[in-house]
Amino acid sequence: MKFKPWNYQEYAINHMIDHEASGLFLDMGMGKTVSTLTAVDELLFLGLVYKVLVIAPLRVAEDTWSTEVEKWDHLKHLKISKILGTKKDRERALMKNADIYVTNRENVDWLVNECFGKWMFDMVVIDELSSFKSSKAKRFRSLRKVRPYFKRIVGLTGTPAPNSLIDLWPQIYLLDGGKRLGKTIGSYREQYFTPGNRNQFVVYNWNLKEGAAEAIENKISDICVSMKAKDYLNLPERIDNLIEINLPETAIKKYKELEKDLVLELDKNDITAANAAVLTNKLLQMSNGAIYSENHDVVEIHEEKLKALLEIIEASNGKPVLVFYSFKHDFDRIVDFxxxxxxxxxxxxxSKDIKKWNNGEIPILLIHPASAGHGLNLQYGGNIVVWFGLTWSLELYQQANARLYRQGQKETVIINHIIAKGTVDEDVMKALGNKEVNQNILLEAVKARIKNIK
Structure with missing residues (x-):
């Protein structure tokens, strides 16, 4: 296929060629991969780089980059080696003569240790950059060790700061080595933030100082490009449906008992994001219809969401349906039901399942949002989404929906949310709608429940 770049893609390609460090904050479905490959191909041709390493989510590393190379005529000459699989498979892939080496995030630590004394990659592409948002994560610390050896680096993401601008520091550090936002996360926080909720020395969230957001944006504006799909592409219409269901009285009684017990237990101690997350996790399970016992057995509570899902599938009149689930027991119960x-x-x-879906060979596809968060092109196989179970992660929510609602989709995308009335489902849906999902929202939701129960 012949590549005819959009104007914004040409701008992005030139930006990567002209800048040794480049952050592309492009919305999902705007062709970040083909744009990056085109820039890489030019840099290889000019002799400005020789070996390129791409770090991506596992499914993207397995399929997306090689598929894009095969898809476009101007890229078919590029040789790709996938550093995936067993240790022997990875070692063999490293020994191959290739232009681009693709690995997954979980292998970064191994790769750095394996190649530290003989680092051969003079360009690194991080797809999805926001997966390096934690300065404490092993993958960040490992990549930080070899950052001085990069001649060029590109960071790709649609959501650089899905929860807070605190998330931005590790990502920008990998791009510029600390030149713009400081050498340490501590100095970054001190300059731009004030502590929010805290328990003695533990700070649970950080609040931006006045004017800090604009100052941060100005600091990184020379190397980072941000573009929204709605400004450049004619995307199909998107319809968001809330399908509210009433739980049986027996299920509501069990839900309220669990909520009361856990909330009152939390009320005796300081509420942290960790124990608030445990509470909402259990309540979300019950909203979906089952819960794990202390022995990890699955205890079924109701079938109301399963019935609602069936109605949506039947109303689709044979059209493929993409279902996002939250827990393993959701998957098992949906399949059996x-x-x-x-x-x-x-x-x-x-990748075989991706091709089957896009060819219309899979009528009902179940995916956990964490597995479909980035890079999967599923827009050719259907236009109906069902959220069987919701996620607190705005990033996962947006990225998952973008598997169908993206460039190349020809039909109106219908996103159905099955909401159990009177449950934490309503809190999550409200938070997602506010586009402000973070630890503070989670904590405030739990505190509100404590107040209601009292």
Whole structure:
């Protein structure tokens, strides 16, 4: 296929060629991969780089980069080696003569240790840059060790700061080595933030100082490009449906008992993001219809969401349906329930399933949002999404929806949210709608429940 770049893609390509460090904050579906590959191809041709390392989420590393090379005529000459699989497989991939070496985030630490004394990559592309938002994560600390050896680096993401601008420091540090936002996370916080909720020396969230957001944006504006799909692309219409369901009285009673017990237990101690997350996790499980016991057995509570899902599938009149689930027992219960109705639902396993879906060969596809968060092109296989279970992560929510709502989609995208009335589902949906999902929202939701119960 011949590549005819949009104007914004040409701008992004030139930006990567002209800047040794480049952050591309482009919305999902704007062709970040093909733009980056085009820039890499030019840099290789000019002799400005020789070996390129791409770090990506596992599924993206397995499929997306090689598929894009095969797809576009001007890129087919590029040789790709995938540093994936067993230790022997990774070692063999490292020994291959290639232009681009692709690995997954979980292998970064191994790769740095393996190649530290003989680092051969003079350009690194991080796809998805926001997965390096924690300065404490092993993957960040490992990549930081070899950062001085990069001649060029590109960071790709649609959501650089999904929760807070605190998340931005590690990402920008990898781009510029600390030149713009400081050498340490501590100095960054001190300059731009004030402590929010805290427990003695533990700070749970940070608040921006007045004018800090603009100051941060100005600091990084020379190397970072931010573009929104709605400003450049004619995307299809998107319809968001809230499908509210009433739980049976027995289920509501069990839900309220669990909520009361856990909330009152939390009320005796300082509420942290960790124990607030445990509470909402259990309540979300019950909203979906089942919960793990202390022995890790699955205790079924109700089938109301399963029935609502069936109604959506039947109303789709044979059109493929993409279902996002939250817990392993959600997956198992959906598969078994639909099987009893003579319907087949399958999980996404590998690139073969992606091709089957896009070819219309999978009627009902089940995906955990963390597995479909980045880079999967599923827009050719359907236009109907169902959120069986919700996520507090705005980043995962946006990225998951963008698997269908992106460039190349020809039909109106319908995103259905199954909401159990009177449950934490309503809190999560409200938070997602406010576009402010962070620890503070989670804590405030829990505190509100404590107040209501009292």
């Amino acid at each position: 639909l099987k009893s109705k003579k319907l087949k639902a399958v999980g996404l396993k590998d």
